Amino acid sequence: MNKYERGHFVVGVTPETISGPKPVLNNILEYFSTDFQEIEAALDRHFSSHLSFVNEVSRHILFAGGKRLRPLLTVCSARLCGKQDSEVYDLSAVPEYLHAASLLHDDVVDEGQMRRGKLPAYKIWGNQAAVLVGDFLYAKAIELASRFGDVRIAESISRTVSLMAEGEILQLLQAKTPNFEEAAYLEIIYRKTAALISCSCQIGGFLASASPEQVEALGNYGLCVGQAFQMSDDILDYTADADELGKLVGTDLAEGKLTLPMVVALKEADRPGKEKLLRMLRSGKPSVKDLEWVQSLFYETGSFDYTRRRAEELIFSACESLGVFEECETRNLMQGLAHFVMERRN
Amino acid sequence: MNKYERGHFVVGVTPETISGPKPVLNNILEYFSTDFQEIEAALDRHFSSHLSFVNEVSRHILFAGGKRLRPLLTVCSARLCGKQDSEVYDLSAVPEYLHAASLLHDDVVDEGQMRRGKLPAYKIWGNQAAVLVGDFLYAKAIELASRFGDVRIAESISRTVSLMAEGEILQLLQAKTPNFEEAAYLEIIYRKTAALISCSCQIGGFLASASPEQVEALGNYGLCVGQAFQMSDDILDYTADADELGKLVGTDLAEGKLTLPMVVALKEADRPGKEKLLRMLRSGKPSVKDLEWVQSLFYETGSFDYTRRRAEELIFSACESLGVFEECETRNLMQGLAHFVMERRN
Numbered sequence: 001m002n003k004y005e006r007g008h009f010v011v012g013v014t015p016e017t018i019s020g021p022k023p024v025l026n027n028i029l030e031y032f033s034t035d036f037q038e039i040e041a042a043l044d045r046h047f048s049s050h051l052s053f054v055n056e057v058s059r060h061i062l063f064a065g066g067k068r069l070r071p072l073l074t075v076c077s078a079r080l081c082g083k084q085d086s087e088v089y090d091l092s093a094v095p096e097y098l099h100a101a102s103l104l105h106d107d108v109v110d111e112g113q114m115r116r117g118k119l120p121a122y123k124i125w126g127n128q129a130a131v132l133v134g135d136f137l138y139a140k141a142i143e144l145a146s147r148f149g150d151v152r153i154a155e156s157i158s159r160t161v162s163l164m165a166e167g168e169i170l171q172l173l174q175a176k177t178p179n180f181e182e183a184a185y186l187e188i189i190y191r192k193t194a195a196l197i198s199c200s201c202q203i204g205g206f207l208a209s210a211s212p213e214q215v216e217a218l219g220n221y222g223l224c225v226g227q228a229f230q231m232s233d234d235i236l237d238y239t240a241d242a243d244e245l246g247k248l249v250g251t252d253l254a255e256g257k258l259t260l261p262m263v264v265a266l267k268e269a270d271r272p273g274k275e276k277l278l279r280m281l282r283s284g285k286p287s288v289k290d291l292e293w294v295q296s297l298f299y300e301t302g303s304f305d306y307t308r309r310r311a312e313e314l315i316f317s318a319c320e321s322l323g324v325f326e327e328c329e330t331r332n333l334m335q336g337l338a339h340f341v342m343e344r345r346n
Numbered sequence: 347m348n349k350y351e352r353g354h355f356v357v358g359v360t361p362e363t364i365s366g367p368k369p370v371l372n373n374i375l376e377y378f379s380t381d382f383q384e385i386e387a388a389l390d391r392h393f394s395s396h397l398s399f400v401n402e403v404s405r406h407i408l409f410a411g412g413k414r415l416r417p418l419l420t421v422c423s424a425r426l427c428g429k430q431d432s433e434v435y436d437l438s439a440v441p442e443y444l445h446a447a448s449l450l451h452d453d454v455v456d457e458g459q460m461r462r463g464k465l466p467a468y469k470i471w472g473n474q475a476a477v478l479v480g481d482f483l484y485a486k487a488i489e490l491a492s493r494f495g496d497v498r499i500a501e502s503i504s505r506t507v508s509l510m511a512e513g514e515i516l517q518l519l520q521a522k523t524p525n526f527e528e529a530a531y532l533e534i535i536y537r538k539t540a541a542l543i544s545c546s547c548q549i550g551g552f553l554a555s556a557s558p559e560q561v562e563a564l565g566n567y568g569l570c571v572g573q574a575f576q577m578s579d580d581i582l583d584y585t586a587d588a589d590e591l592g593k594l595v596g597t598d599l600a601e602g603k604l605t606l607p608m609v610v611a612l613k614e615a616d617r618p619g620k621e622k623l624l625r626m627l628r629s630g631k632p633s634v635k636d637l638e639w640v641q642s643l644f645y646e647t648g649s650f651d652y653t654r655r656r657a658e659e660l661i662f663s664a665c666e667s668l669g670v671f672e673e674c675e676t677r678n679l680m681q682g683l684a685h686f687v688m689e690r691r692n
Contacts, residue, residue, distance in 0.1 A: 161485035
């Protein structure tokens with residue numbers, strides 16, 4: 001059976017590490033159902049403002065069916081380094097608050113039309129509220145991060161916030177002065193997505209007093225998973241079912257966003273195809289027919305295939321990074337989570 | 347001579363603490379000229395992004411003639427507790443970055459028309475850039491704050507960012523559901539202005555390993571100075587010379603902002619006056635004639651006088667807070683700075 005066949009996930013990366021019956025894909029998250037409950041409770045416990053309006057806007061973005069991938073990685077990383085207690089769940093709220101804050105600001109910046117199947121906050125309460133509640137959540141995250149008595153956690157978190165802002169800015173500049181090289185793309189997604197996922201893993205290590213080698217391994221794992229996550233997002237944006245995705249399909253095209261399939265298609269398409277694609281990227285208002293044309297171009301030029309292959313390589317590297325840890329259930333599950341990133345449908 | 351007569355400042359608060367000739371107002375900042383140079387150098391040293399666009403936007407707001415009150419208070423506070431070295435200047439950049447970040451966001455939120463005599467960033471580079479460079483500066487501030495190895499500094503800074511966001515949100519809600527009580531006003535300015543000024547003082551104390559009693563005294567001093575600072579701003583907005591102020595006069599009225607003179611006038615004016623004032627606050631587009639009418643109403647109802655008196659009381663308390671420290675030049679100068687806040691013209 002193909003390792004990446006839809007409907008299954010594989011714990012670990014080599015046949016040697018696989019033992020027993022392979023659980024079906026949808027089940028991997030079920031392994032974490034207790035963790036998810038604890039994560040939800042922690043998220044609920046730490047974000048509150050004494051202003052009910054702030055709570056209302058925060059709840060809208062925080063409790064709207066997020067996947068909780070980042071807190072889960074914090075919890076797993078700490079557990080892999082031997083720490084498992086309520087403090088870990090408290091810390092796991094930090095990256096999710098950062099993520100929520102960045103979504104609030106990104107929707108203002110990108111004028112996003114839908115977020116997790118709902119209207120984005122700025123469309124309901126205005127740009128002002130979205131900007132300020134985003135600031136509030138950033139601050140709450142960093143306030144919480146500084147409570148653990150380990151300066152490395154606060155440092156890692158704030159460095160990540162700078163990177164995330166720079167990533168969004170790069171993307172903004174990209175829309176004005178496009179650079180269609182894969183390197184430019186990787187630079188953006190490192191900052192925009194992978195840095196926070198990597199940080200989510202590292203802080204788990206810090207809290208568990210892991211060795212520098214272990215923290216580095218966790219950071220690499222997160223970096224690879226984060227990049228693969230973004231590439232899988234890039235594919236989903238063109239291929240997913242809108243209801244499952246919780247946002248409109250094809251928004252990356254409408255927003256002129258540089259995605260990996262686009263990078264590949266611009267290199268591989270013939271000249272008329274390339275010119276048509278560039279026109280669409282610039283126009284900002286693709287029709288359904290345009291979108292269908294782009295989808296078939298991406299299939300024809302092998303853009304989806306290439307993207308998926310790159311993501312799979314990254315997942316392989318992610319799993320390999322965890323080699324510094326002894327084999328155990330948590331390590332297997334983290335390797336399974338890395339694969340899950342590619343198999344998800346939203 | 348009246349203690350608060352324009353053109354003079356008084357170091358200390360009681361005749362006993364005043365010795366020698368009173369320096370003229372404009373001179374107090376000259377006492378700090380070396381400090382200001384070091385502060386500028388520190389500000390320049392720590393904010394940079396590898397993205398030139400981020401640096402350009404950051405510079406626009408960071409180096410546009412800010413008063414550097416917050417960094418100066420950090421430096422003075424540390425010195426009062428016995429610490430004076432380059433680390434203090436490094437730390438002093440933190441509150442100024444936070445201040446700059448909040449200005450970037452506030453201008454987006456309030457649609458400010460002028461800032462320090464220049465167009466605000468969002469008018470030049472768009473809302474998107476202002477939001478994201480604001481995020482970047484917040485993060486840089488917190489990253490820098492976490493480098494001093496004292497978790498209390500990072501904690502105090504991030505708590506202040508939450509408070510500032512809440513303050514702006516309160517002000518936003520205020521515009522929709524007005525509450526004209528002085529308590530509501532004090533609640534807003536505590537968060538919006540005083541919290542950061544108080545934090546600027548406290549972190550200086552933390553860095554100097556001050557006693558809890560000393561840190562508390564510095565915090566109180568900053569809180570009082572910050573509130574007085576905002577009250578003096580409230581007066582300046584209606585009375586200053588636009589060129590000196592660096593922004594348009596009367597913007598608080600146009601933005602429907604709750605200021606202390608307004609609180610008083612709404613209480614003291616007769617019914618027709620009050621109704622006219624409320625209409626103007628709601629209309630959002632006061633004419634020059636409207637503004638003149640409001641100014642005379644504020645004079646007639648004693649609104650400016652009351653505001654000035656409240657600010658003077660706060661300055662008295664600020665100076666009193668420093669009583670836990672031995673009398674010394676730095677203490678005298680900090681008391682002088684508290685008075686300067688009322689005497690400034692911009």
